[in-house]
Amino acid sequence: MKITIHRGTDQIGGCVTEYESNGWRLFVDFGEQLPGSKHTGALEIEGLTKGDISKSALLITHYHGDHIGCIKELPKELPIYMGKLGRDIQNIYLKHISNKDKSQKVVIEMLNGAHCFTPGDKFDIGPFNITAINIDHSAFDAYAFRIEADGVNVYHTGDFRTHGFRSRKIDKLLKIYANNIDYVVCEGTNVSRKDATSMTERELQTEFQKYLKQKKSHIVYLSSTNIDRLFSFYHAALRAGMPFFVDKYQMSIMDAVVNSGDMWTKSELYQYGAHKPKVLSWHFNEKFVNTVLRKGCVLIARSKQNFDDAIEKLPGEKQKYLSMWNGYVDKTKEAYNEKLAQSLGTDYIELHTSGHIDMSSMHEVLRLLNPKAIIPIHTDNPDAFAKLFGDEWNVILLKDGESIACQK
Ligand SMILES: [Zn+2]
Numbered sequence: 001m002k003i004t005i006h007r008g009t010d011q012i013g014g015c016v017t018e019y020e021s022n023g024w025r026l027f028v029d030f031g032e033q034l035p036g037s038k039h040t041g042a043l044e045i046e047g048l049t050k051g052d053i054s055k056s057a058l059l060i061t062h063y064h065g066d067h068i069g070c071i072k073e074l075p076k077e078l079p080i081y082m083g084k085l086g087r088d089i090q091n092i093y094l095k096h097i098s099n100k101d102k103s104q105k106v107v108i109e110m111l112n113g114a115h116c117f118t119p120g121d122k123f124d125i126g127p128f129n130i131t132a133i134n135i136d137h138s139a140f141d142a143y144a145f146r147i148e149a150d151g152v153n154v155y156h157t158g159d160f161r162t163h164g165f166r167s168r169k170i171d172k173l174l175k176i177y178a179n180n181i182d183y184v185v186c187e188g189t190n191v192s193r194k195d196a197t198s199m200t201e202r203e204l205q206t207e208f209q210k211y212l213k214q215k216k217s218h219i220v221y222l223s224s225t226n227i228d229r230l231f232s233f234y235h236a237a238l239r240a241g242m243p244f245f246v247d248k249y250q251m252s253i254m255d256a257v258v259n260s261g262d263m264w265t266k267s268e269l270y271q272y273g274a275h276k277p278k279v280l281s282w283h284f285n286e287k288f289v290n291t292v293l294r295k296g297c298v299l300i301a302r303s304k305q306n307f308d309d310a311i312e313k314l315p316g317e318k319q320k321y322l323s324m325w326n327g328y329v330d331k332t333k334e335a336y337n338e339k340l341a342q343s344l345g346t347d348y349i350e351l352h353t354s355g356h357i358d359m360s361s362m363h364e365v366l367r368l369l370n371p372k373a374i375i376p377i378h379t380d381n382p383d384a385f386a387k388l389f390g391d392e393w394n395v396i397l398l399k400d401g402e403s404i405a406c407q408k
């Protein structure tokens with residue numbers, strides 16, 4: 001088996017990895033680069049964007065734009081494999097944005113035709129045997145892959161963390177699915193972000209619950225597909241006896257999770273409690289105003305004009321929260337989102353923890369995997385990654401487009 005990292009050896013977004021065996025090519029992820037990336041231009045890859053694709057397939061780890069965002073550039077006949085619920089959530093999101101961006105209709109069709117898997121599924125593509133391993137990340141239904149061919153076992157981590165609600169059993173999961181690993185193709189997002197994971201999701205929920213003791217409107221800016229955070233704050237509101245408002249689009253995402261039959265929905269966290277979330281009506285009636293004044297509320301908002309107007313009209317005291325990466329409202333960052341910064345204003349509380357693993361937890365995970373070699377991707381500092389783990393393991397630093405022939 002040969003591994004090629006087409007993109008992502010020295011940047012966080014836009015990773016594309018290829019596994020090749022016997023003329024078959026298995027690609028993992030085909031996403032957008034993050035704003036301000038140094039590499040520009042579309043990728044041209046034999047067997048993916050051009051040439052013979054009859055022995056090719058694309059696996060998608062999860063629905064974040066930096067992993068799936070460029071698939072509309074791919075030939076329509078290319079087989080795509082993706083987690084079932086992740087695919088469904090992505091299609092709700094794409095339908096929502098296709099009102100403004102018609103080109104997304106093509107992607108919806110591509111994803112409707114995808115081969116869907118669920119946690120623990122095993123399947124073959126040519127000489128490759130693949131296991132889909134469900135991991136915890138800020139995207140729901142995200143996966144790592146075990147990829148076997150030519151007697152070589154690779155663990156492709158995808159984006160993941162160990163401080164979320166769904167990561168407690170990662171040791172067990174790795175013992176079952178990730179034994180005898182030769183190579184780890186490993187995400188290294190937080191190698192230079194030392195304090196990104198100072199809180200667990202549960203601690204963050206407790207923190208939010210403390211704020212809910214105050215009967216006011218708690219307005220939370222949050223990624224609409226950050227399922228864990230959404231349900232976490234919903235249950236915090238339930239416990240505080242506060243109504244929880246979302247817009248119709250956000251409600252359809254919550255409904256999709258609750259009704260999915262996904263294994264995680266056995267947990268109460270991903271179910272509705274005594275009071276369901278309510279769809280916010282943009283025209284407030286007297287009953288709504290009285291409820292908000294009497295009980296306060298939690299409102300999940302996005303930086304859109306209709307939300308801005310509604311928030312302006314909300315009665316009583318208000319408190320805003322930023323529950324995503326603060327780089328979006330930092331003018332010095334390429335990812336700066338002026339509209340979000342405007343909607344948020346200056347008087348807000350930050351309530352966020354990373355979707356990615358911290359490096360000391362990574363050390364533990366790598367010890368469980370105990371590979372012969374590690375290839376870091378999805379990192380802006382591969383040298384720091386090599387420095388951190390190079391004493392214990394063989395860390396192979398590739399450049400974009402470079403390959404390595406795997407040794408058994
Ligand atoms: Zn991600």
Ligand SMILES: [Zn+2]
Pocket residue numbers: 012013064066067159378
């Ligand atoms: Zn990513």
